[in-house]
Amino acid sequence: MLDNLRGMAVFASVVRHGSFSGAAKELGITTSAVSQQIRSLENDLSVTLLHRSTRKLSLTEAGESLYNAALQMVKAAEQGRDSVIQLKDEVSGSLRIAASAELAQEYLVPALSDWLAEHENLSLNIISRDNLDMIEDRIDVALALSESAQGTTLKTIKQILVASPKYLSEHGTVDSPKTLASHNMILCSEKPTENIDFKDGSGKQSVRVNARLVTNNQNIALNLAERGYGIVKTNEIHAKALLEAGKLVQILPNHSLPELNLVALTGSKEQVPVKAQKCLEVLQAYFKA
Structure with a gap:
């Protein structure tokens, strides 16, 4: 199935450019690799998709039908990619924050109130329970009290x-x-x-x-x-x-x-989403003030 999806993407590029070489240039692969993808797709579907001649390529009836589906598939993939990039680069989507009820009431809600009002495309999910896993529970930011200073220290608590x-x-x-x-x-x-x-x-x-x-x-x-x-x-x-x-x-x-340290932790140190990074900045500014 994955090979068919890859072949359909190559097929859509071939039809769009009208040549194997044009598709190869766009996709960054060799012309022979493009030809192999089309041949494998035709073999799997047991149909001929393209009429080949020395001058041009033309679609068969089956090719025309598949081309529409291939275009929709490529468009859906591009939209999915754009959505992910948007979530990564903009303050939008769902922000999941782990905090005890006391910390959320005393600090988290007051600190983020104005920021949330400024970003209507951002939704907030405050999770308050024990034994959370940052990765499995998809936590973007966690507030915790700790004797260590691991994470971003926001405040000391007596x-x-x-x-x-x-x-x-x-x-x-x-x-x-x-x-x-x-x-x-x-x-x-x-x-x-x-x-x-x-x-x-x-x-x-x-x-x-x-x-x-x-x-x-x-x-x-x-x-x-x-x-x-x-x-x-x-x-x-x-x-x-x-x-x-x-x-x-x-x-x-x-x-x-x-004293205890009130710290903010993020799920990933290498790829922190913009929404999580901005949340940390808002929290730091709140406690600094």
Whole structure:
């Protein structure tokens, strides 16, 4: 089938130029290769497509019928190619961005609002779920919080320790990092133990804590903390709404935790579509401002 499609493209070029040599020049192949393609196509279809003479070529009835189909095929291929080039070189089509609900609400939507209004041919698909694959899920840009700086760093985000007023009233306040060992911890991890690093005016220290409640989901950890089950290490974005509502309070505010990087990642470093590149530029400008 692929050979037939190739032969039909060559056949259309031969008819358009009226010669094998003209088609060969357009296609960048030899005249004998053009002749072979036409001969193979005729053999596969069991018909004669061209009357050949020393002066000119003319179409048979079967050739006239096939020529119309071949022209439509070539035109469709050219339109497909042009569509791909347009998507690559213009801000249009569908832009798929992966981000948590919190990051999308706090940063992504405000940052892209004016840009989306300027480009009506661009549609936005925000995907918020765990275990996304940049390639399989066709992600153009992903926003993530990371301790590393891999990708394009947009902003640094503070990590904090929080607990509910209910928990603190029942278990007492946390006066220093060392006292965490005697408190109920909720770890957002897959392990029940963790070293928490602190920094204050007197230097750095690390405290190893154990947890009875462990989850790999930040929202579940915050929900457990809100219900008074213990202290959780989180970040200022995920905890923002609960802190503002007074359902959680920050503890040890004078002791800094390592900051997270809000980074933007693209699916391909070598061939980034213009829409994705422009999105990165808009995000960078938003956070710079």
